[in-house]
Amino acid sequence: MDMLDALRELIALAFDVPRETVTPHTVQADIPAWDSVGHLNLMLMLEDHFKVRLDVSDMVKLTSVQAILDWLATSGTPTTCESTR
Amino acid sequence: MSAAADPLTAVLDAPTRAELDRALRTTGHELSLVDVNRLTRKLRGLNEATQPLRVGILRTYTTELLRPHWELAALLHGFTLDLYEAPYGSLLPEVQPDSALLRHQPDVVFIFLQWEDLDPRLRGPLPAVPTGQRAELVEAMLEPLRALLTSLRQVAATPIVLTLLPPMQGPALGLHDAMAAESDAEFRTAFRRRLAAWLRDSVPAAYFDDLDELLADVGRRQFFDTRLWYTSRCPFSVAGARAVVERLMTYAVLLKTPRAKCIVLDADNTLWGGIVGEDGPDGIALGPDYPGSAFIAFQRRLLDYQQRGLLLALCSKNNEADVLEVLRQHPHQLLREPHFAALRVNWSPKPANLRELAAELNLGLDTFVFVDDSPHECLAVRQELPQVTVVQRPASLPDMPRCLDHLPTLEVLGLTEEDRQRTELYVQERRRRELRASAGDVDQYLRSLNMRMTIGVNDTRQVARIAQLTQRTNQFNLTTRRYSEADIRQWMTDPDRLVAHFRLADVFGDSGLVGVALVRGVRGPTAEFDSFLLSCRVIGRQAETAFLLALLGLLQQQGVQRVEASYIPTKKNGLVKDFWPQQGFVPADGGPAAPADGGCITPPDGNRFALDLAADLPAATAPITIQWAEENPHGHA
Numbered sequence: 001m002d003m004l005d006a007l008r009e010l011i012a013l014a015f016d017v018p019r020e021t022v023t024p025h026t027v028q029a030d031i032p033a034w035d036s037v038g039h040l041n042l043m044l045m046l047e048d049h050f051k052v053r054l055d056v057s058d059m060v061k062l063t064s065v066q067a068i069l070d071w072l073a074t075s076g077t078p079t080t081c082e083s084t085r
Numbered sequence: 086m087s088a089a090a091d092p093l094t095a096v097l098d099a100p101t102r103a104e105l106d107r108a109l110r111t112t113g114h115e116l117s118l119v120d121v122n123r124l125t126r127k128l129r130g131l132n133e134a135t136q137p138l139r140v141g142i143l144r145t146y147t148t149e150l151l152r153p154h155w156e157l158a159a160l161l162h163g164f165t166l167d168l169y170e171a172p173y174g175s176l177l178p179e180v181q182p183d184s185a186l187l188r189h190q191p192d193v194v195f196i197f198l199q200w201e202d203l204d205p206r207l208r209g210p211l212p213a214v215p216t217g218q219r220a221e222l223v224e225a226m227l228e229p230l231r232a233l234l235t236s237l238r239q240v241a242a243t244p245i246v247l248t249l250l251p252p253m254q255g256p257a258l259g260l261h262d263a264m265a266a267e268s269d270a271e272f273r274t275a276f277r278r279r280l281a282a283w284l285r286d287s288v289p290a291a292y293f294d295d296l297d298e299l300l301a302d303v304g305r306r307q308f309f310d311t312r313l314w315y316t317s318r319c320p321f322s323v324a325g326a327r328a329v330v331e332r333l334m335t336y337a338v339l340l341k342t343p344r345a346k347c348i349v350l351d352a353d354n355t356l357w358g359g360i361v362g363e364d365g366p367d368g369i370a371l372g373p374d375y376p377g378s379a380f381i382a383f384q385r386r387l388l389d390y391q392q393r394g395l396l397l398a399l400c401s402k403n404n405e406a407d408v409l410e411v412l413r414q415h416p417h418q419l420l421r422e423p424h425f426a427a428l429r430v431n432w433s434p435k436p437a438n439l440r441e442l443a444a445e446l447n448l449g450l451d452t453f454v455f456v457d458d459s460p461h462e463c464l465a466v467r468q469e470l471p472q473v474t475v476v477q478r479p480a481s482l483p484d485m486p487r488c489l490d491h492l493p494t495l496e497v498l499g500l501t502e503e504d505r506q507r508t509e510l511y512v513q514e515r516r517r518r519e520l521r522a523s524a525g526d527v528d529q530y531l532r533s534l535n536m537r538m539t540i541g542v543n544d545t546r547q548v549a550r551i552a553q554l555t556q557r558t559n560q561f562n563l564t565t566r567r568y569s570e571a572d573i574r575q576w577m578t579d580p581d582r583l584v585a586h587f588r589l590a591d592v593f594g595d596s597g598l599v600g601v602a603l604v605r606g607v608r609g610p611t612a613e614f615d616s617f618l619l620s621c622r623v624i625g626r627q628a629e630t631a632f633l634l635a636l637l638g639l640l641q642q643q644g645v646q647r648v649e650a651s652y653i654p655t656k657k658n659g660l661v662k663d664f665w666p667q668q669g670f671v672p673a674d675g676g677p678a679a680p681a682d683g684g685c686i687t688p689p690d691g692n693r694f695a696l697d698l699a700a701d702l703p704a705a706t707a708p709i710t711i712q713w714a715e716e717n718p719h720g721h722a
Binding site: 010013014036037040041044045048049054055056059 | 117118119120122123147149150152153312313315316317319525699
């Protein structure tokens, strides 16, 4: 499963929306359940799924599918727990 | 299993909720938020029957991030959640009549507060408060809680669970806190004890839940997520949130379902390692060295459960002599014969033995928790007796001492004197049965017991036990009306009503408070038994006749001329359907029943009875000496 597919699945699960409705162009405002609380839930799920750690400064920026994909591609290389220290 | 394998595969494949729950326990996998959402989706898809659970939340910090955990925990326990979260920081407006919280009609209200909410001095370091002012500070901190909870109690009887967010940082004085006179830890403990005592004495059905205990279990670094706290005022990490919700859900389960009463234990490879019939009492693993150490720790934990009023029973496929030798002689065995309320050591199938144990202990199988190492025995019991909670001993022995900790039905929200003595009471009963078997006839047996009954009236010290009996007694219960402690307290203060109880003692010991009668209309001329019930523990000793006769005498003295009573049939109280006629009551007309409390059912026609008190009462026949408790405020001796 590539990064986009995994992310679509995650967003669908987080906000209880059909996976097909999530595209690379989806932004926070497109999904009503993606409110401030929903956003935090999504961020925590990203951390779980991609085994990454987000700073507060990252969390506030990742408000669209594209932003998340870009972040994962540059900063979010999956790492083991040991090497994140 | 490869490292990349999904640890939840087996869990997500489970065809039923029960199997999913079991598979989840078996994996021991720490759930991520993704897992929580996947499991919730899976459980919703199973579409199993659930009962509704209405939860209300008052809070002074962000609890929205607990929602996915509430959803999952509710579904795992067979509930469909209907959650109302009051606006952040809104407390007093929610406890006014017709508030959104009350309109939600919650089954339980959880309150999430911070220490700082209770007094402004808590915002600064505690050592800055002079030690001489600390007692005053404790009382000042109770004030906002008094305002909140008393108001809530005036408009709703809903159970309340109050929590205080544990401090996110260690004590002000660091290492020195443990030695300091101005210790944070000591102050916080003192306040918690004071709060608990106040709730116990003054707010019915309100519980303080100590999240600090959970914090100790999870660890401060794992419990909190400071990123979420400083950005969104949500203190908990994913693991912390899940732990908080799982702990609080225990209250909901206890309020909605019956608690367990007996843990039935296998012996070989459950209480000790190895097989006593083959390895011999000296060859089993039970002692300070591993694996015997793990079995000892498990036995030690079982003694804790006994302190909560749970019974232990033994159910083992073995020669009885072998097992008894371990119970009586093994130097490291902690659970001895008198720790077990009943034993079944034989070669019969375990489901048959469980049925026998239920009959002997007079308990429903749905109050049993069965623990065995054998997957075959566990399966046999699950299939034949689905109402029994089955726990298979964990494969990893060090996990064993905690293997029952997750069961909400093993928790208690209160403890009575009877709970603490329960095992002893059952052991006494076993000796009574032995005497009855050896005595020539029933009369001779009853006389040889040398029974003494002490009757008390409107004794407020017994409110908890009396309410407990009305809630738990199913068989010898004429009307099966359930009452809370608050209800009982109210009955006691009403001059036209009376709450009588009795204790029964005999040569084997004190059975404790085992019978209750609630009477209305005691100022006459017509009184009515609203409730009349007896613990199953003393059935068959003619205590009911002695108790009733004494109460009728009391009512007669007070000028009551006629006593009415009814029998409301249930699935479980067929035993007492002829009780009133047997006691000399005659069928009364099927006129309208007296208004019953708490929306009770009116007894069907033909189940109402009356007794004319103008005539002489029958002479006492039961071989029981009666005395009235000294504290009897009505002064009848």
